[in-house]
Amino acid sequence: MNVDAVTVSTSPAPSVAPSRSQAPTHAAAPTAAGDYAGLLLHGVRIARAGSAEPRAPHTVESLxxxxHTLGPRPLGTTALIAELERTQLAGRGGAHFPAAVKWRSALRGAGPLTVVANGAESEPLSAKDxxxxxxxPHLVLDGLVITAETLGAARAVVWLHGDDAGTRSAIQDALADRRAWGVxxxxxxxxxGxxxxxxxxxxxxxxxxxxGPTLPTARRRGGASFGAPRTLVHNVETLARIALLARGIxxxxxxxxxxLTPIDRLVVEVxxxxxxxxxxxxxxxxxxxPPQAVLLGGYGxxxxxxxxxxxxxxxxxALRAIGLSAGAGVVAPIAAGACGIAETAAISEYLASMSAxxxxxxxxxxxxxxxxxxxxxDGxxxxxxxxxxLSDLRAVEGRGACHHPDGATRLIASALTAFRHDASEHAHGRRCAGARQPTIPVPGVTW
Amino acid sequence: MSGPGDRTSAVAASRLRIDPVACDGVGVCAHLAPDLIELDRWGYPVIPAGDLSRRELAAAQRAVQGCPHKAMWIERVDAPVPANWGPAAQLS
Structure with a gap:
């Protein structure tokens, strides 16, 4: 396996960093060469659907x-902007948008700036954030604070889904830890949220x-005025990587x-x-x-x-060169006997229900x-x-304020290509035998 | 409907933009600029993505002025706009 920092494994305690055996218990030390560092302490197994609560106790890195491992948090300085440009760090929320471009855009204007660590992992299958x-938590919070400091932000916000109690308590514990140290x-x-x-x-x-309301908005004429409030939203993994970059790592x-494994979900760094x-x-x-196909990047x-x-x-x-993307890293295969058309129908219904x-x-x-x-x-x-x-697919794509409808059209269009044989059978009233029930979990769908 | 060849006239690059949140599918724009704007089967306008020709620009201005929700505007573009323009391009 072509893995330097971390490995994926199906053993009961998945993914152990090779450096871990020599490192202290928290295991996130730079490798022997000292030139780079991984993000996760270890892989975790979680239920096939629902919250990201790990099945076995997981390691938490204290402040x-x-x-001790990486040194104290450096001050955010403008040198970091050049570093982001040089390394071309891409956002990890799924769109792989260059972080430096967001920073440049945030630096335009004079209104109060809010920097957001976006931990609202909306893709239901994803649990990496x-x-x-x-x-x-401290690596993410360091990235948030360093970004806020560098850009002169007035507010630094961690944004989570309202029902994500597990992550909320992890962040609350980390904030208490920081207060105790007088950070x-x-x-x-x-x-x-x-x-x-x-x-x-x-x-x-x-x-x-x-x-305002928590609803997507469209960019309006000429953008915001010079003195309008500015908001920079980064995915939490992006900020963790910024926290490493700021330390020169x-x-x-x-x-x-x-x-998505046949029995559960595995969150892992490879x-x-x-x-x-x-x-x-x-x-x-x-x-x-082998599985029949893989839903790469999740529902959208x-x-x-x-x-x-x-x-x-x-x-x-390399994926983009062949027209693919891993998005935010969701890998959801279906077995040879599953029906990709039925799977797609279930997910499409969910995406339609989640329109703003x-x-x-x-x-x-x-x-x-x-x-x-x-x-x-249904044949x-x-x-x-x-x-x-087919005409609706063309009519919907690219016409929303956000990319939610584009995710749905991409999903359906890719299903009609990947499962073209099944689609043709279904079109002639011949449904896939014994595969009416979707195998990829969809919230709110019970079977 | 004008083809791409129409878009090469000397007018500085202008594009018609819509805020799909503000648009309520009233459809006045398609009446005012029938050669430029079509309505989809739900009654919402389909806005051409490319640069406007001089003739299209005049029609676009009528549509912009007629929109009861002020959901459309004309944008001057100096540089090519990426396909994923707009707020969603800021997805983290």
Whole structure:
């Protein structure tokens, strides 16, 4: 396995950093070469659906341990801006948007700046942000404080889903730890947003922290005025990597993954050059023949047939070169006997239900698409229905204020390609035998 | 409907923009600029993504002025706008 800092393993205590045997208990030390550091202390197993609560006790890095391992938090200085530019750090919320571009945009204008650590992990399958915040809350908080200091922010906010009690207590404990040590620097506010799917969307967070509803907004004419409040929203893993960069430590060339295994979910950190098939093998997916396809990137991601993944790794640039993306690192395979059309119909229905109901193409288009997919899954989609679905896919894409509808169209379009044989059978009224029940968990869907 | 060839006239690059949150699907814009704006099957306007020609710009101005929700505007673009423009491009 092509892993330097961390490994993935299916042993009861998954993923142990090789450096751990020599390192103190907190294990996140830079490697022997001292040139980079990983993010997670160890992999965790969590339930196949629901909260990110690990099944076994996990390690929590205290502030004292972080300082012992990596040294005290440096002050945020403008040198960090150059460092972000040089390293081209990409955001880890799923869009891989360059962090330096966000910083430049935040530096324009003169209104009070709020920096947000976005820990509202909306993708229901994903648990990597919650796991990172539970294991290394201080690394995330350091990244938030350093960013706020560098950019002269007035507020530093940790934003979580309202129902994420586990992560909330992890952050509260860490804030108490910092108070006990008398840590200086900008004060950190913990804000519990709504539990809605879209409350992790950056424009919704921005509007909410400026006193409005937690709903996505569109960019308006000419952008904000010079003195208007500014908000910079970073994913929590992005901030953890910034906290390492600020200390002069290159973040490990890794990705954090949430892998749906046949029995549970595994949150793990792997080298980004790790073959996707290797992760699937080590999570038990090859024991009864290879999976049929993988939903890469979660509900708003895309279906990739197994055969297209043979040579693929988690290197995002390489994935994008072949038209794929790992998004925020969700890997959800389905077995050979599952029905990709039925899976997609269930997820589409969920995505339609999670629309903010603001933009017409999303408000009407997603339920229409979900309805067409449900008919197709039932083997009852007429030729006219199928034609309408294709035309709706084109009509919806790119027409929302946020990218929620685009995630749904990407999911459905990729299903029609990846499962084209099944789609054709369903179109002729022949449903997949014995595979009517979806196998990928969807919130609110019981079976 | 004007083809891409129409968009090469000397007018500085202008694009028609819409705030889909503000748009309520009233449809006045499609009446005022029928060659530029079509309505989807739910009654919401489909805005052309590319640069406006001089003739399209005049139609776009009518649509902008007629919108009861002030949901549209015309934007001058100096540099090519990335396909993922807008707030969602800021997703962390």
């Amino acid at each position: 004292a341990q972080l300082v 919650a796991t990172l915040m539970r294991q290394r 200086g620097g900008p004060a950190i506010e913990l804000v519990m 709504p539990s809605h799917y879209l409350s992790g969307e950056s424009s919704a967070i921005t509007q909410s922290l400026n006193g 290159a973040p490990a060339p890794t990705v954090l993954l949430t892998v 080298d980004r050059r790790t073959p996707i098939t290797e992760v699937l093998e080590r999570t038990g997916w090859l024991e009864n023949g 991601g895309m279906w990739v047939p197994w055969g297209d993944l043979i040579d693929a790794t988690f290197d995002e640039d 109901r603001q933009c017409g193409p999303c408000l009407f288009g997603l339920p229409a698409l979900a309805g067409s997919m449900a008919l197709l899954a 009852k989609a007429s030729r006219r229905e199928r034609a309408r679905m």
